[in-house]
Amino acid sequence: MSEKQTATLVDPTKLVTGVTKPDSSAVLNVDEAIGGGTDTVVSSGQWGFPKAKGQSLSYWLQQVRCDELISHRTTAELPETADTVIIGSGITGTLVAKYHKETWPDKMEGVGKYEKQFGIEQAMKILQNEQDTWEALVAYIREKNVDCDLWVGDTLDVPLDAETAALARDVFERYRAAGGKVDHIKVTTDPAAARRLTRLADARACYAWPASTLQPRKLAAHVMGVNLAAGVNLQTFTPARGVRPYGDADSSTEGTEEKRDAKYRWTVHTDRGTIACVDVVHASNAYLPAYETSLRGLIRPKPHMCNKVIPPLKFAGSGALRNSYGVLLRDGSLFSINPRYGTDGVVMIGGSNPGQLKLDEWVAAQPAEDQRCVDDGLSSVGVAGDSSSEAGAAAARLVTDEVRKFAEAQFDGWRESADRDGLGPGARYEYSWSGIIGVAADGVPFVGEMPGRAGQWVCAGHCGHGMARIFTAAPGLVKLMAASTPE
CATH class of the missing domain: 3.50.50.60 (FAD/NAD(P)-binding domain)
Structure with a gap:
């Protein structure tokens, strides 16, 4: 590129905002936003054109290699x-x-952070738009009979500790008090009941409402x-x-x-x-x-990882996961989980999870001329002898390691089933890839x-x-x- 790019390392805590309370250290719904105040320095090197070669191939594109639209x-x-x-x-x-x-x-899940940024009226409009979008999307797919692996069912927001659960409850109550529609939201506040419903070992509550997953390509x-x-x-x-x-x-x-x-x-x-x-x-x-x-x-690119996970036998067949998840952690990060229920049964795990936060730090520390901010070639599958690919694979494993740690610690029986049944056709963290998301300033x-x-x-x-x-x-x-x- 003709312009010289420079990178400025920043305190990652100043790049995000979320919802918290004075008497708690927990944070909920951290923003994927650039700004964090006037003292935040945004890297001038965070832009770039798509890679000309060496991209990792998303799970979605792997399924359509014969599509002439490519x-x-x-x-x-x-x-x-x-x-x-x-x-x-x-x-x-x-x-x-x-x-x-x-x-x-x-x-509902974003009302706190949007209220903080834009006020309650605009926050409610933003969330209503998301509901309208979902309804329009599902209606279009059904009306046109689009073959895109549509699944409609309950998505589960699940806090994993008491403070995050209390914060989630506070957000829910403020959403309801502001006039938000909650009749479609099923709330489980008893931890034992939440664990049975979600199959997550540390579940402290569960908020369930209708949502969808699909094959976007x-x-x-x-x-x-x-x-x-x-x-x-x-x-x-x-x-x-x-x-x-x-x-x-x-x-x-x-x-x-x-x-x-x-x-x-x-x-x-x-x-x-x-x-x-x-x-x-x-x-x-x-x-x-x-x-x-x-x-x-104002718009900043950054790699976001997703992992394709083949679940162990206990989480296949009649034991397959039947809901999508947003697993809420106390530092404001979350695991987004998309089980391909009704199709091939693999489980897609991504989101702004702890591994993704580590990857963000790694990307920020790289020389600007490497343009890692638009590196869609990060994958857990590296090429031997290719130092750039091997470095990218090591970075991708920052996310995969956290995905593995989460699945084995939280899904009841996952580790035991994987150990007992072996890897054969069973559990493996088969593939990961980086997609480039565009992060807006607000x-x-x-x-x-x-x-x-x-x-x-x-x-x-x-x-x-x-x-x-x-x-x-x-x-x-x-x-x-x-x-x-x-x-």
């Missing part, structure tokens, strides 16, 4: 012009394209198929390097009269050429600050038009919580675009 290009050459260019073809960009084409046919592929049938031009493996005003000396190229049409406002520069357009939608999330310098320090995404840049739109900075927001944020952005269009 390398799809609607036209062999990049079009010279378009009305709207969407940078990013993940679930955000895919949904923006869907609702854009239709417009122009040519949860299959959902995105379905929507993209609809888009292509409607005439959307998809160009994979075409990274955007910059967006400049149309007609600037650096942007102008020889072209047709149509390309020089005064209606165009922006030129998108890519490795395969330029494209002039009226509107640009930035849906590249964590990678947006790499080419949009004004957002450096813990909630940017959705709307960029100030002072008419025709540039953003839906990014989802803080690893995109599936709870994007299905309403993307169509919301398109409504804003429509409202700005002259009659």
Whole structure:
């Protein structure tokens, strides 16, 4: 990259905020946010483009290696012009394209932290949006009969110590007092009953409510198929390097009269050429600050690990886990657990758990020029002799070790079943991979038009919580675009 990047080590405790009480050291619902006060120093080196090679392959992409969308290009050459260019073809960009084409046919757990940041009224709106998003997402999948491994059932929020349980109870009561709907939440405050329900050895309480899990790549592929049938031009493996005003000396190229049409406002520069357009939608999330310098320090990329775990015999078949979990720890971290119940039975374990916090510290300590902040090649499977890969594997094991420690200590009978039944087809911590999440400065995404840049739109900075927001944020952005269009 042409600009020199520098890294500044920061106190990790100043990068997060959460919910606590004066008489307790427990913290609940730590934010995935950049800021922590005016004394926080944000690393100027925390941005970068996607890796060109050496990525780890997510469990979701391992299942679809024959899908032609992986390398799809609607036209062999990049079009010279378009009305709207969407940078990013993940679930955000895919949904923006869907609702854009239709417009122009040519949860309770976060109330405390959001109240602290934005006030109770906005906190309730944020949580209601998450509920609306879930309902819209499930309705769409069922209405369109989308094959994406949808599971609907109770998710369980489970505190593992008395202080965290008391704090969770306080958050619940404040949510109810503020007018939050709680009829659908099943509360278990008796520790013995919570242990039986969750199968977790140290469970002190349980809050259960309807939620879903799914295969996100299959959902995105379905929507993209609809888009292509409607005439959307998809160009994979075409990274955007910059967006400049149309007609600037650096942007102008020889072209047709149509390309020089005064209606165009922006030129998108890519490795395969330029494209002039009226509107640009930035849906590249964590990678947006790499080419949009004004957002450096406002959106920060970082690797987040997920582990694919094959459970032991006691947790297979009739003993398989039947709920997703958010396991709440006293330092504000949590394990997010997604059992693939009804499909292959593997258990996905991630979240901002203690191992992830160790990985965050490791990433912050690396030289900025290594760009570990966008390293989606971290995996517990390293390549012998490749020092970079081996270092990444060691970093990934920081998370895997904590996942193993948690599963063996908390799930009743997990360790004993694994020891008794052997590893054969039984328990193993088979694979881990790093995905890059975009962390917004205040813990909630940017959705709307960029100030002072008419025709540039953003839906990014989802803080690893995109599936709870994007299905309403993307169509919301398109409504804003429509409202700005002259009659």
